[in-house]
Structure formats: structure tokens, C-alpha cells
Amino acid sequence: xxGAAPAPWRFDAIGTTWEIVTEHPLPAEGRDEVMSRxxxxxxxxxRFRADSDVSALARDGGSIPAxxxxxxxxxxxxxxxxxxxxxxxxLVGGSLEALGYDAAYSLRExxxxxxxxxxxxRLTWRDGRLALSAPATIDVGAVGKGRLVDLVLDGLxxxxxxxxxxxxxxxxAVRGRPQRIGxxxxxxxxxxxxxxxxxxxxxxxxxxxxxxxxxxxxxxxLHHVLDARTGAPVRTxxxxxxxxxxxxxxxxxxxxxxxxxxxxxxHEWGVEWxxxxxxxxxxxxxxxxxxxxxxxxSVER
Amino acid sequence: xxxxxxASRPVRAGAALTAAxxxxxxxxxxxxxxxxxxxxxxxxxxxxxxxxxxxGSDAGAGSYADGTYTADGSxxxxxxxxxxxxxxxLEDDLITAVEVTGxxxxxxxxxxxxxxxxGIADVVVGQDIDDIQVSRVAGSSLTSGGFNExxxxxxxxxxx
Numbered sequence: 001x002x003g004a005a006p007a008p009w010r011f012d013a014i015g016t017t018w019e020i021v022t023e024h025p026l027p028a029e030g031r032d033e034v035m036s037r038x039x040x041x042x043x044x045x046x047r048f049r050a051d052s053d054v055s056a057l058a059r060d061g062g063s064i065p066a067x068x069x070x071x072x073x074x075x076x077x078x079x080x081x082x083x084x085x086x087x088x089x090x091l092v093g094g095s096l097e098a099l100g101y102d103a104a105y106s107l108r109e110x111x112x113x114x115x116x117x118x119x120x121x122r123l124t125w126r127d128g129r130l131a132l133s134a135p136a137t138i139d140v141g142a143v144g145k146g147r148l149v150d151l152v153l154d155g156l157x158x159x160x161x162x163x164x165x166x167x168x169x170x171x172x173a174v175r176g177r178p179q180r181i182g183x184x185x186x187x188x189x190x191x192x193x194x195x196x197x198x199x200x201x202x203x204x205x206x207x208x209x210x211x212x213x214x215x216x217x218x219x220x221x222l223h224h225v226l227d228a229r230t231g232a233p234v235r236t237x238x239x240x241x242x243x244x245x246x247x248x249x250x251x252x253x254x255x256x257x258x259x260x261x262x263x264x265x266x267h268e269w270g271v272e273w274x275x276x277x278x279x280x281x282x283x284x285x286x287x288x289x290x291x292x293x294x295x296x297x298s299v300e301r
Numbered sequence: 302x303x304x305x306x307x308a309s310r311p312v313r314a315g316a317a318l319t320a321a322x323x324x325x326x327x328x329x330x331x332x333x334x335x336x337x338x339x340x341x342x343x344x345x346x347x348x349x350x351x352x353x354x355x356x357g358s359d360a361g362a363g364s365y366a367d368g369t370y371t372a373d374g375s376x377x378x379x380x381x382x383x384x385x386x387x388x389x390x391l392e393d394d395l396i397t398a399v400e401v402t403g404x405x406x407x408x409x410x411x412x413x414x415x416x417x418x419x420g421i422a423d424v425v426v427g428q429d430i431d432d433i434q435v436s437r438v439a440g441s442s443l444t445s446g447g448f449n450e451x452x453x454x455x456x457x458x459x460x461x
Contacts, residue, residue: 015448019437048447105451170439182430184440191427195435207441213452239440263417276425286419294422301420 013038014046014148016169023162030159037155041069041148045140047093048103054138058093063131069147070125076143076252078120083265084256089115089228090123093137098231099222100213109216112231141224145171146204146251173202173247183290186239186276193282194274194292202247206254207239225258234258240275241290242266367392
């Protein structure tokens with residue numbers, strides 16, 4: 001390889017920092033297309049903007065024309081919900097709001113509320129309609145960013161050739177040349193617990209250290225990965241990483257791994273993973289190819 | 302997950318009861334189990350257990366009346382808190398039987414350490430990101446915009 005490394009294009013969108021690397025600099029039209037793709041997704045699914053489809057459903061309930069991506073995302077969420085015994089729930093938005101993770105970022109904790117366990121009766125997507133029997137806040141956070149990374153990468157692949165990386169603040173997809181990805185230590189962002197070389201695949205991560213804010217008493221920190229059955233943040237898992245052919249699948253498993261059923265679902269979907277518990281233990285999938293910096297005498301198989 | 306490793310050989314009572322208590326903290330990890338086995342060199346334990354024996358300073362090595370002791374413990378899985386009951390039978394300060402019965406609240410918990418997990422390490426060394434030549438880093442999503450501003454607001458309110 002000769003020549004300078006392609007310059008990454010960085011921007012902020014959907015509450016995180018993006019970095020897109022293409023073999024050749026993206027022309028203005030290419031950038032516009034990426035931005036409009038992200039904006040369209042945001043207008044459908046963001047619970048942080050008042051003019052989105054999910055905000056309309058949260059206010060009024062009822063039925064709207066199903067946004068693009070409704071079926072693939074909600075079907076993935078349904079699989080996650082089933083695999084985790086209801087710990088993942090697409091109507092968890094209200095629970096996040098109760099903890100202060102709301103559209104205004106109030107970050108003011110109120111009393112935790114569980115998400116409706118009967119969400120399958122309340123939320124439907126069929127015949128091109130997305131419907132809620134009563135107002136509720138849909139949150140596709142478990143899969144949404146991965147889905148959007150896939151959409152952006154697919155869009156770029158139509159016009160761009162060569163190596164490509166779409167990185168949405170740590171959820172990323174790679175085409176072409178392998179990328180060595182550091183697995184950030186959830187308790188010390190200057191350190192990595194391992195390296196994962198990713199080729200033509202997606203790696204998504206989830207961790208509790210950045211999207212975190214003080215509880216009402218100030219004694220503990222709250223974060224955005226909730227157990228929908230209680231509405232409280234998960235306290236046992238600190239970080240998860242998953243590698244899959246597409247980013248939505250990797251994103252989904254990265255969320256599932258916060259719960260017991262995650263490893264089984266990862267097995268069913270053929271996804272490799274690593275996760276770290278809050279007491280510092282690291283686990284990984286059978287055959288996982290990540291290079292982990294663990295002490296050999298502490299390993300159990 | 303539910304270990305009965307102690308049952309295989311005699312263990313000094315003090316260590317064993319500590320271990321049984323330790324199960325309450327057991328988060329499915331090896332060190333708790335191996336720590337429990339470590340002080341189990343049975344011969345010294347056996348001789349120490351004369352009636353006048355153990356001194357107060359020898360933590361956890363006091364004499365115990367023969368009998369059966371039962372304690373409830375709990376441990377956290379990624380999903381829930383599971384409860385277990387540990388029953389230890391003592392004769393002359395030696396453990397003659399340990400029974401651990403679990404009441405997993407969810408079936409998945411039994412498989413928690415099972416076929417879907419390839420390996421577990423209790424000690425992560427970690428390396429400085431500057432030293433490992435990576436093209437990028439993945440962990441928690443970077444935050445931007447509104448969230449960062451909100452956190453700053455909270456910090457400044459807390460400081461004032």
C-alpha cells in the first residue's frame with residue numbers, strides 16, 4: 001500500500017460521533033446522501049426529537065405507515081426479548097425516561113418503572129402499519145445504531161470502491177482491509193482488554209461507562225442499559241462486544257449479552273462475542289477470535 | 302455454576318465455613334472456589350482441631366460443634382439474583398459433607414456457564430491503548446451534544 005491513508009470524515013449525529021473512512025475522499029454529494037440517510041432514520045426512530053414517528057406514537061398511540069426498517073428491527077427486538085426472558089423490550093422508552101434519559105436529557109431520576117411485559121399485544125407491525133394500542137415510547141436502542149451503520153455502509157458501497165469503515169462511536173462495520181479494533185476497558189478508557197481484528201464484518205460494543213449519570217441520591221450512577229422487567233440499570237455487566245456479518249446483528253447481541261440468554265442467542269445466530277462483568281471477569285464465546293489480554297492462569301474453559 | 306467441589310475431600314472447618322459463606326459472593330468465578338480449596342491441607346487442619354486448640358487470632362479456625370450447618374446465600378447472574386442453600390456437616394471440625402442446593406429463578410441460569418460460553422478469565426491484564434497499534438477502539442458509544450451538555454450542567458450544579 002502506498003500513498004497517504006485516506007482522511008476520515010468525522011461528524012456528530014444521533015447523539016454520537018461518527019467516523020467514515022473511504023479509499024477516496026467522499027464528494028459533497030456522497031456526504032449529503034449519508035447525512036440525509038441518517039436524518040431519515042432519526043426522523044422515524046428518535047425518541048429525542050418531537051417530530052419523529054416514535055414521538056408521535058408516544059403522544060397519541062394509534063397507527064402510522066410503518067417506517068422503513070420497522071420489520072427487521074422489531075423482529076430482531078422480538079427475538080432479543082424472547083431470548084432474554086423479557087429483559088429486552090421495545091417499549092423500554094418509558095423506563096429510560098423515568099430514569100431521566102429523556103428527550104430533554106433531564107438526567108433526573110424518578111421512580112423506575114418496568115416496561116409493559118405484554119408489549120406484543122400493544123405493539124404491532126404488519127400490513128405496512130406500525131401501531132400501538134395505547135401511547136408508549138418505542139426505543140430501538142438495542143439495534144438501531146447497528147441498523148443505521150448497515151444502511152450507511154450499503155449506501156456508500158453503491159458509489160465507493162475499496163476499503164471502507166463506518167464507525168458510529170464504537171459500533172462499526174468494515175469492508176476490505178482488516179481493522180484492528182481495541183476493546184476499551186470499561187473502567188479505564190486508556191486501556192484495552194484485548195484486540196479484535198475484523199475483516200468484512202461489523203463489531204458493536206456496549207458499555208455502561210459513558211452514557212451514565214448520577215442517581216437521585218447521588219450515591220450510585222445510572223446508565224442506559226436497563227432490565228426492562230424492573231426498569232433499573234443492569235448491575236452485573238460492564239461491557240460487551242460482538243462481531244457479526246452485519247452491524248444490526250452485532251448490536252443486538254451486544255445488548256443481549258447483558259443478560260443470561262445472550263450467549264445462547266449468540267450461538268443460535270453464529271455471533272462471536274466477549275463480555276466483561278462489573279467484578280472484572282471476562283467471558284467469551286466458543287471459538288472467539290479476539291486476542292484478549294488475560295492472565296493464562298486465570299482462564300477456565 | 303453451583304459447585305460442590307468441597308465435598309470431595311475433608312476440609313478444615315474454619316476454612317470450609319468461610320468458603321460456604323463465600324459462596325454467597327460467588328459470582329460464578331473460579332477464584333472463590335480455588336481460594337476455598339487452598340487452605341484445605343487436611344492434615345494440619347485435623348491436628349489443630351483439638352479441643353483446647355484454636356486461638357482467637359487464628360481467624361476462622363475455631364472449633365465448631367459437630368452437626369449440620371445450613372446457610373442461605375445468593376449470587377448475581379447477569380440477569381438476576383439467584384439463591385442457594387449450603388448445608389455443611391461437621392465432625393471433629395472436619396467437613397464430612399457439603400450439599401449445595403440451588404433454586405435458580407430462571408432455567409437459563411443453569412446454563413450460564415455452559416455450552417454457549419467458550420472461556421472465562423478472572424484476571425484481565427489490559428494494555429495501554431497507545432501500545433497495541435489499533436486502528437480504532439470500541440467500547441461504550443461516544444456521547445455528543447445534548448448528553449454531554451446535560452452532564453456538564455449537572456456537574457456544575459453539584460459543584461456550586
